[in-house]
Amino acid sequence: MITISGLVAxxxxxxxxxxxxxxxxAPGAVTCVVGPNGAGKSTVLKACSGLLRPRSGRILLDGxxxxxxxxxxxxxxxxxxxxxxxxxxxxxxxxxxxxxGAYVERRERERNRRRFAEIAELFPIVAERAGERAAxxxxxxxxxxxxxxxxxLRPKVVLLDEPSVGLDPRARRQLAAAIGxxxxxxxxxxxxxxxxxxxxxxxxxxxxxxxxxxxxSCPAPDLLADPGMAALFLGGGAGGGGDEPKGDA
Ligand SMILES: Nc1ncnc2c1ncn2[C@@H]1O[C@H](COP(=O)(O)OP(=O)(O)OP(=O)(O)O)[C@@H](O)[C@H]1O
Numbered sequence: 001m002i003t004i005s006g007l008v009a010x011x012x013x014x015x016x017x018x019x020x021x022x023x024x025x026a027p028g029a030v031t032c033v034v035g036p037n038g039a040g041k042s043t044v045l046k047a048c049s050g051l052l053r054p055r056s057g058r059i060l061l062d063g064x065x066x067x068x069x070x071x072x073x074x075x076x077x078x079x080x081x082x083x084x085x086x087x088x089x090x091x092x093x094x095x096x097x098x099x100x101g102a103y104v105e106r107r108e109r110e111r112n113r114r115r116f117a118e119i120a121e122l123f124p125i126v127a128e129r130a131g132e133r134a135a136x137x138x139x140x141x142x143x144x145x146x147x148x149x150x151x152x153l154r155p156k157v158v159l160l161d162e163p164s165v166g167l168d169p170r171a172r173r174q175l176a177a178a179i180g181x182x183x184x185x186x187x188x189x190x191x192x193x194x195x196x197x198x199x200x201x202x203x204x205x206x207x208x209x210x211x212x213x214x215x216x217s218c219p220a221p222d223l224l225a226d227p228g229m230a231a232l233f234l235g236g237g238a239g240g241g242g243d244e245p246k247g248d249a
Contacts, residue, residue, distance in 0.1 A: 001027040002048065002079075002157055002190060007057035007067075009047045016055060017043045019212040025157065025205075027090055030189040031202035032181065032220060034196045036232070039209040041192040042084070045159045048190070049081035050074040061156065072104050078156035084165060087146040090135035094145055097134050098126055101152030116154055122181050123148040140171025144178040151185060158182055160191040165196050200224045208232070 002025040010016035017040045022196035025031040033041045046052035048059055059066045066074050074167050080101075088097045098119060102112040120127040126148045127143050134145065143163055150158050160179070172195075179202050183189055193199025200206055203220040209230075216223070223229055 001025065001060075001062060003058075003060040004044070004048070004189065005058050005060075006198070007044070007054055007059065009043060009052055009054040009057075018047065018054075018057075019056070021209070021212070021214055023207045023214050023217060025188050025190040027188050028183070029204040030183055030191060030202055031205040032199040032205060033190065033192045033207045033209055034199060034223075035209035035215075035234055040212040041209055042161050043182050043212075044209070045081060045161050045190070045192055048074075048079060048157075048159055051081075069152060075104055075153065075155075078153075079159065080150045080153065080155040080157070081159040082146050082150050082160065082163065084161040084163075087149075088134040088137075088142055090133065092134060093127055094134055094137070095130040097145055098152065100151045101149035105153060110182050112152065115154070119148045119151055122151070122185070123178065123248065138171060140174035142177050143167070143171070143175050147178045147182055151182065151187070155187060157188045158188065160193075162192055162194050164193060164195045172198060196229070197224070 002021050003023055007018050007019045008016045009020040021044060035041055035045065043052065047054045048066065050069055050247070054067045057067060061077055061079060064077065066077065066079065095116065098116060099112060102115065105112065120130065123144050125144050129137065134142065137145065163175055167175060179189060191199055191203065200220045200223055206218055206220040206223040208215055208216040208223065
């Protein structure tokens with residue numbers, strides 16, 4: 001469980017982008033953060049993974065405060081972020097890319113080898129294309145390999161920053177299946193998604209952000225059914241992503 005309270009964070013000396021964010025990602029659930037462009041959604045993930053040092057507030061992982069810890073320490077504690085773009089090394093094989101997920105524990109060779117075998121069972125693409133260069137994969141297949149890599153250290157929490165960007169509908173279905181696989185491993189998933197309907201259709205819980213604050217937290221189906229949602233997202237320029245019907249995943 002991740003519990004964020006009073007989180008204030010920003011870039012350089014400028015005014016903070018996050019102005020007191022409170023949100024919870026329930027254990028074993030998928031929580032989707034939505035909101036207009038510039039709301040601060042990705043900034044929340046950067047603070048959780050240690051890429052951005054919060055100015056104040058707490059980010060509790062099962063009661064321990066992660067705020068201000070170094071990224072490598074946060075990974076060791078069980079929180080892994082899947083980056084938005086260019087997550088794989090194209091010249092390396094699928095296997096090499098997945099094994100990099102255990103880089104901070106690279107001396108544990110035997111344990112990592114066993115974990116790779118488990119992950120290859122969870123994600124068929126990893127088993128089927130293990131020896132092939134990542135450059136040869138489709139967009140949806142790459143996302144699956146990125147998720148596989150994120151599982152190497154048995155994380156408690158996986159942070160996904162706009163995973164559907166650039167994917168066609170078929171690849172989005174593969175992505176949805178891969179997120180289901182992450183979740184079936186008992187991982188808590190915190191996802192930021194521009195494609196609001198797609199993100200909410202995968203999620204148990206929803207968090208709406210605007211202007212660096214949380215406007216609303218509720219079950220994802222409640223937000224999907226809310227007629228005010230379209231006004232917020234279409235009006236706010238986030239584009240609603242209305243091409244992905246609920247349940248299509
Ligand atoms: N590295 C950075 N340096 C300075 N400002 C930044 C940086 N990254 C983001 N920002 C600013 O922080 C604000 C929030 O950005 P953030 O990426 O968190 O928003 P978001 O809700 O994820 O929106 P989007 O969907 O457009 O990515 C924006 O005004 C953005 O310009």
